[in-house]
């Protein structure tokens with residue numbers, strides 16, 4: 120059968136918020152665009168977000184761009200790339216308007232005027248946050264519509280297995296149409312990676328979609344890109360512990376504790392109070408340290424007791440706010456722990472859950488990676504959030520940089536030629552060879568082992584010994600991955616999808632672990648029990664990773680430059 | 681404790697009729713259908729095909745039929761003897777996976793979008809109705825299509841409640857310029873006036889909020 124080969128000026132991989140924005144913008148700039156995605160268009164973590172997004176600072180209320188930039192960099196513990204932060208803040212209103220032009224409507228007051236919410240998420244000194252009528256899914260109606268309206272070719276449920284590299288340039292990708300099982304070659308002058316983060320590298324300890332397991336980072340690394348600060352994995356401190364079906368489902372971030380919420384251990388002792396102003400990483404750390412000391416409940420968490428909020432005026436106000444703005448968190452608590460719990464009368468059993476990757480593909484403020492032809496945007500990209508992301512800034516990030524990536528990719532495509540089909544031969548052969556492999560290890564078994572290992576050894580609390588074990592474990596799983604057994608079906612063969620994801624997951628896991636070893640301090644979301652404080656000597660450093668001979672190698676560079 | 685459930689399996693590549701296959705799965709009173717499907721895939725049958733996503737009823741990917749009624753697999757507790765099949769009325773790619781491709785194409789074909797708004801520097805004044813907000817809660821799980829007795833994908837994949845909900849969304853958008861009622865009439869919404877059997881498993885009142893809106897003069 121002849122191979123399906125398609126040609127584009129700009130190829131976009133991933134169709135969450137960042138990918139759709141990039142594809143639409145590239146088409147507006149006159150490029151011929153192909154947008155492909157593992158899931159249907161408008162899914163990914165964007166679909167399950169709360170839908171709260173930072174827009175531009177309200178200068179009439181005394182807020183300023185500088186203040187917003189400072190908040191993000193202080194929150195990020197000085198690991199952020201200031202050029203990227205300034206770009207995000209400068210374009211925040213433009214991104215808001217563009218998304219509304221897609222069909223979204225952010226919440227407005229009675230007069231129909233866009234209004235920022237009263238209370239901002241932690242770390243913002245002023246509110247820049249606007250919210251969506253119905254969570255991320257309402258945003259995704261607009262994204263799907265915009266992708267339909269644009270003059271672009273859309274390939275839903277198509278998974279990219281690798282990028283094509285010729286003479287050091289990215290020239291397209293190989294992919295599999297998962298519904299039919301057909302391989303497809305995509306030849307492009309510019310390729311944008313917008314395949315999201317790697318939350319599900321920690322499954323089931325995650326609130327992220329199963330499709331985001333680190334493909335962005337694996338694709339980037341293997342094509343020669345550099346990643347930055349991969350050790351910075353954000354864990355939301357409050358995830359559900361049981362029943363098992365709901366393990367990892369989010370039930371809150373520090374703000375949810377309210378002024379009087381507290382964490383209790385299995386002996387009923389207070390482990391932490393005054394939680395509200397703390398960062399997600401600080402709270403997650405306290406929880407995991409107490410559990411390691413033996414204070415965990417039978418379900419492996421700590422108890423978040425919100426009842427003290429019910430006893431005061433301030434607390435009551437807060438409870439009303441929560442009901443209004445944190446609906447899904449309360450729903451999670453209700454589903455897991457019952458109605459009494461959702462009304463704060465019964466404590467919640469909580470455990471941190473993987474939520475977001477601050478680290479990612481290193482780019483300049485126009486989303487160029489160091490590899491010609493390769494761009495990154497959205498959660499795939501690193502450097503924007505530094506060591507800790509402030510709530511509501513990721514949706515800004517994905518639309519701001521999605522737009523920038525689309526535009527740059529389209530402009531620069533004009534100056535590049537297109538590779539010919541030969542560039543895809545080997546990648547397509549590798550893809551075809553998966554189906555019906557007759558080894559002994561199932562890809563899903565190796566995936567689950569890796570996910571367990573990452574949670575145990577490279578989760579919210581790390582140490583040198585554990586990281587060493589993680590690296591050994593990754594090595595062993597990599598060996599296993601050379602000997603896969605895969606069924607011979609072509610239509611929706613989940614095993615082939617697992618086998619495509621596995622090398623990306625291994626590369627991402629290794630990048631996280633070696634970066635975590637290299638950062639011998641606790642900073643941002645990276646917490647090491649053997650280096651409990653920040654390293655205050657010398658300048659703050661970014662940890663960069665690249666792949667050489669199939670292994671991840673680190674180097675450092677002074678941050679903030 | 682182990683229980684037995686039955687799953688409707690079919691692979692159009694292999695031809696043949698769909699078959700109900702029994703599986704034994706571990707379950708306690710809170711085990712979900714999704715957990716059971718994952719258990720089967722991971723432990724007993726690597727060939728089982730199904731879709732899933734967020735695990736907490738937000739993304740809309742895991743709708744299946746449980747004992748003949750559409751449910752989200754992630755939020756449905758599994759029970760002895762349950763029969764689990766794909767949403768009816770839509771073509772099956774394999775096992776529990778239905779073909780969703782037509783629904784993206786529907787957005788294009790029916791122009792389910794607002795026109796380009798041009799470059800702006802300040803936000804528009806938009807009064808958004810509560811009805812519009814509620815319609816935006818549709819997670820596109822397609823379960824409603826499976827509850828419509830008249831839905832026939834092979835005749836017209838678009839003539840069903842899911843698309844009516846999408847058209848009603850646009851109808852309520854103040855920036856919309858296309859006559860959504862006329863489009864709905866083309867798709868036969870008039871015959872719904874007598875029927876009203878479709879339901880949304882996520883709480884949208886399809887009859888009031890979509891069909892009555894689209895059939896009004």
Ligand SMILES: Cc1cc2nc3c(=O)[nH]c(=O)nc-3n(C[C@H](O)[C@H](O)[C@H](O)COP(=O)(O)OP(=O)(O)OC[C@H]3O[C@@H](n4cnc5c(N)ncnc54)[C@H](O)[C@@H]3O)c2cc1C
Pocket residue numbers: 132133134135136137138155156157158159161162163164165166167168169170171172173277278279280313314315316326327328330331334335369474475496497498499510511512513514515517
């Ligand atoms: C529960 C939850 C709530 C959140 N709430 C908020 C919030 O209120 N505000 C905020 O600012 N942020 C929030 N976030 C974070 C934010 O939602 C995400 O960071 C953001 O949506 C990521 O967008 P993205 O486009 O980069 O990636 P995603 O939306 O995850 O999209 C990635 C896309 O890539 C596809 N893909 C993956 N691998 C491949 C491959 N190999 N080939 C092809 N396609 C591939 C996926 O299918 C998907 O379509 C939340 C996150 C979660 C999990």
Ligand code: SF4
Pocket residue numbers: 827828829830831840841871872873875876877878891
């Ligand atoms: S009213 Fe009846 S015919 Fe119309 S969409 Fe609903 S179920 Fe189908």
Ligand code: SF4
Pocket residue numbers: 817818819820821822823824825841842845879880881882883884886
């Ligand atoms: S209307 Fe309801 S049942 Fe139909 S697709 Fe939307 S959420 Fe699903």
